[in-house]
Amino acid sequence: MSRNPDHEMLGQASHDERARLGIIGAMKLHVGRRLRAGNRTFYALEAAPRFEATHGHAPEGPAEIGTAMRPNPHWQLWSAMNRATQEQMWDAVQDTLLREEPRMKQAFHKLTDRPDKRGSLELDPDCRVPVEVRQSEIHLQPGGYVLDRGDDDFLAGAFYELGGAAYSQAQGIGTKQSKGEIIIGMLEAQYPGFRPTRILDMACSAGSSSTPYAQAFPDAEVHAIDVTPGLLRYAHARAEALGLPVHFYQQHVAETKFPDASFDLVVSHNAMHEISDADAAGMMRESYRLLKPGGVCVHQDVPLRFDQLDDYMQFDYGWDHYYNCEPFWLVYANNDPQAMLLDAGFADDDVYVGFVEQSDKSMRWYVATARKAG
Amino acid sequence: MAASDNFERPSRETRPAFSPDEPIAERLVRVVMNLAAELAVVRERLDTVERLLAEKGSLTSADIEAFAPGDNVDAERREWRETYVRRIFADLEAEIDAAQRQAGQRASK
Numbered sequence: 001m002s003r004n005p006d007h008e009m010l011g012q013a014s015h016d017e018r019a020r021l022g023i024i025g026a027m028k029l030h031v032g033r034r035l036r037a038g039n040r041t042f043y044a045l046e047a048a049p050r051f052e053a054t055h056g057h058a059p060e061g062p063a064e065i066g067t068a069m070r071p072n073p074h075w076q077l078w079s080a081m082n083r084a085t086q087e088q089m090w091d092a093v094q095d096t097l098l099r100e101e102p103r104m105k106q107a108f109h110k111l112t113d114r115p116d117k118r119g120s121l122e123l124d125p126d127c128r129v130p131v132e133v134r135q136s137e138i139h140l141q142p143g144g145y146v147l148d149r150g151d152d153d154f155l156a157g158a159f160y161e162l163g164g165a166a167y168s169q170a171q172g173i174g175t176k177q178s179k180g181e182i183i184i185g186m187l188e189a190q191y192p193g194f195r196p197t198r199i200l201d202m203a204c205s206a207g208s209s210s211t212p213y214a215q216a217f218p219d220a221e222v223h224a225i226d227v228t229p230g231l232l233r234y235a236h237a238r239a240e241a242l243g244l245p246v247h248f249y250q251q252h253v254a255e256t257k258f259p260d261a262s263f264d265l266v267v268s269h270n271a272m273h274e275i276s277d278a279d280a281a282g283m284m285r286e287s288y289r290l291l292k293p294g295g296v297c298v299h300q301d302v303p304l305r306f307d308q309l310d311d312y313m314q315f316d317y318g319w320d321h322y323y324n325c326e327p328f329w330l331v332y333a334n335n336d337p338q339a340m341l342l343d344a345g346f347a348d349d350d351v352y353v354g355f356v357e358q359s360d361k362s363m364r365w366y367v368a369t370a371r372k373a374g
Numbered sequence: 375m376a377a378s379d380n381f382e383r384p385s386r387e388t389r390p391a392f393s394p395d396e397p398i399a400e401r402l403v404r405v406v407m408n409l410a411a412e413l414a415v416v417r418e419r420l421d422t423v424e425r426l427l428a429e430k431g432s433l434t435s436a437d438i439e440a441f442a443p444g445d446n447v448d449a450e451r452r453e454w455r456e457t458y459v460r461r462i463f464a465d466l467e468a469e470i471d472a473a474q475r476q477a478g479q480r481a482s483k
Contacts, residue, residue, distance in 0.1 A: 014439060015422065015438050015441065016418075016419060019418035019419065020414075022414075022418065022451065023410070023414035023415065023418075023455055023458075023459075025455075026414075026452070026455035026456055026458070026459045027410065030456070030460065030463065031463075034467065035463070037470075038466075038467075038473065041470060041473045041474050041477050042470075045476060045477050070392075073393075075392075076393045077403070079392040080392050080393070080399070080400045080403040081403055085407065087404070088407060088411060137383070142381075142383060143381055149381060323389070323390060323392075325389075
């Protein structure tokens with residue numbers, strides 16, 4: 001199954017909306033790659049010498065590089081353009097979703113009011129929603145993950161899936177293979193014969209990575225958690241639209257309500273960069289507690305590792321933290337999932353941290369994996 | 375701004391500014407980029423019209439909505455967009471090229 005298989009809950013763009021997303025994607029790529037690469041030349045030519053003239057030394061570290069670069073007019077114009085493309089992408093997605101909403105709402109009720117539906121949804125108004133999630137429009141997504149306009153509002157999840165698809169398309173990241181399928185392939189190679197019967201997807205957002213497990217392991221029970229109703233309602237309806245049984249709950253990754261040793265496989269997809277270090281460590285501790293002996297956890301995310309980048313590139317990639325509303329981007333880029341897994345109780349020999357490539361080679365992902373002894 | 379905001383959101387002007395002394399510049403960037411996008415939307419619609427006319431001789435709005443570009447058309451359109459974006463923002467690329475030449479000359483001195 002591709003990352004964004006067609007289903008009843010997917011917003012369908014009109015001719016012009018598709019064209020608009022196409023051109024915005026092309027501008028996003030041009031600004032985000034070609035023009036972005038030019039910034040480093042302007043840094044060397046203008047920003048660094050100007051900084052040195054006033055401070056008596058060349059910029060040291062990403063913070064001083066930022067101080068040097070922010071007054072540079074090329075960087076200012078580039079930044080305004082780079083943010084504009086992200087805003088344009090969400091605007092275009094929003095046009096489609098608000099036009100499609102009446103049709104999607106009908107589909108939502110048809111799919112989720114059915115007595116014979118395959119999965120379920122349990123919301124908990126007491127679930128802790130981190131302040132950064134409550135107060136920010138993460139990666140500028142309109143209304144953020146907390147957008148909630150009533151008991152049958154699913155717009156936050158719809159934004160997440162359609163915006164994510166537009167972003168991947170613009171970046172040329174292959175969409176033939178979902179993130180779940182990449183990890184399923186990795187598990188087959190790493191642990192041949194591993195057949196989980198109970199699976200948990202942590203911080204599942206729109207559920208696009210939860211359903212591949214239900215499809216690949218039809219005998220397994222698949223559970224998935226996240227913290228906001230708008231994401232979970234969409235994820236639930238989406239799974240029903242695909243005819244795949246997944247049970248969704250409003251729970252925090254660091255404080256789940258499941259009993260000890262109740263899962264064979266615990267996964268997360270693009271979750272680490274959207275939670276604090278304390279919650280990431282908590283997620284690893286929960287992974288250990290929830291796994292049965294012999295069970296496996298895999299935490300997959302973007303390949304952003306500051307220990308592999310020079311100071312300028314750390315400044316450059318840090319842009320998303322300050323201007324694309326990614327509150328934990330820098331925390332994640334500097335974190336140490338291996339240490340977190342060891343602290344959680346996994347044995348040294350059972351922990352693997354590295355990269356996994358999509359089968360079309362268009363993207364590689366960072367993974368932190370561990371198997372519980374037993 | 376999207377054509378149809380129907381829920382409360384923080385204003386874009388609350389996002390950190392890149393040129394604090396020239397707030398108008400950033401708004402103009404948004405306007406220019408939206409104009410660039412809209413011209414491409416019209417051009418793609420025209421492309422659909424031309425293709426359908428060549429195929430069928432006449433068409434309706436519904437035909438345009440139903441038009442499903444195949445892989446070849448998708449690839450042609452992607453290529454057109456790339457050329458178009460480079461043309462619109464050609465000045466910026468020329469500045470980078472000039473800066474790179476200058477940096478190269480400095481390095482070789």
